[in-house]
Amino acid sequence: MAASVDPVGTGDLPVTGRPSVPRPGPPPWVAMYHSVGDCSDDPYRITVTPERLGLQLAWLRRRGLRGVSVAELLAARARGGGRNxxxxxxxxxxxxxxxxxxxxxxxxxxxxxxxxLPGRLGGDNAWDPLGPRKPLLTADGIRRAAAEGMEIGSHGLTHVDLTKADDLTLKTELVESRALLEELTGVRVDGFCYPYGTIDARAVDAVREAGYAYACAIDPGPLTGPHALPRVHVGQDDTSWRLHLKHRLHRLRRRPVEGL
Known part of the structure; x- marks a missing residue:
């Protein structure tokens, strides 16, 4: 999706004589997944089977779309591209x-x-009281994902709701998680994702101040922006038709994103 940016240089003026202000572009379409595996016991609807994921990726390619990292998507939009x-x-x-x-x-x-979650390497999803224990990646697993060209972002240290964290915990979750992941992969970490999808202005400001280039939420409403990007949940029940509807409705229902 291309951003709606006026091609006016810094020194140019429109006929009104007033500087042109680029309009915010439509929200980028970002799909939110969690686990890929057996979904027979899945109370939080966080799991898709490998078969379903394969069908969903095939649907993207049939429509001329390609799945990329958030960093790649935002970079393409900044250049005026990224439509596909x-x-x-x-x-x-x-x-x-x-x-x-x-x-x-x-x-x-x-x-x-x-x-x-670099504070839970090799652990499990202990924050979920219901459902099966799902193992988390070890340090080697994260390095392998990075080596395969995947972007590694921070989800905090230990999956804490940032809106309920005290100031010290908030800073630790943001700053230390980023430092640990950068040490682990040797690559700059630009992206953050809010645990539970919960945000408030204080959390968004803290993420920005911690130096992240962007952050993903779920439905951030009036806080929508580069540090509170909306996403679309994609689950086991999302067939081709449901994906088609979600793809179309996302652009209509979500707020424009300033600067994108």
Whole structure:
């Protein structure tokens, strides 16, 4: 999706004599995934089977769309392109990203952003009281995903609701998680994803001040912007027809994004 930016240089003026202000572009279409595997016990609807993910990626390619990381999508939009790109994100850093998602992404020529929890490497989804324990990636797993061309972003240290965190915890979750991931991969970490999708102005400001270039939420409403990007949940029930509707409705229902 191309951003609606007026091609006016810094020194140019429109006929009114007033400086032109670029209009915010339509929100980028970013799909939100979590786990890829057995979804027979899935109370939070966070899991898609490998078969379903493969069909969803195939649907993208049939429509002339390609899944990319959020960083790649935003960079393309900044250049005035990206019309055929869709952001793919996988939250929490489940171990099945490497075993089940990565081969499918490779097969369909797609890339994605993996939002990991460096404070829980090799652990599990202890923050979910219901459902099965799902193992998280180890340090080696995250390095392998990065080596395969996936963008690694931060999901915080330990999956804390930032809107309920005190000032010290908030800063630690943002700053230390980024530093650990950069040390782990040797690559700059530009992206953040809010645990639980919950945000407020204080959390958004803290993410910006921590130096992240962008952050993903779910439905940020009036806080929508580069540090509160809306996303679309994609689950096991999303057939081709449901994806078609979600793709069309996202542009109509979400707020424009300033600067994109």
């Amino acid at each position: 790109l869709v952001g793919l994100t996988f939250d929490d850093g489940y171990a099945d990203f490497v075993t089940d998602a990565l081969p499918l992404l490779r097969r369909w020529g797609c890339r994605a952003t993996l939002f990991a």
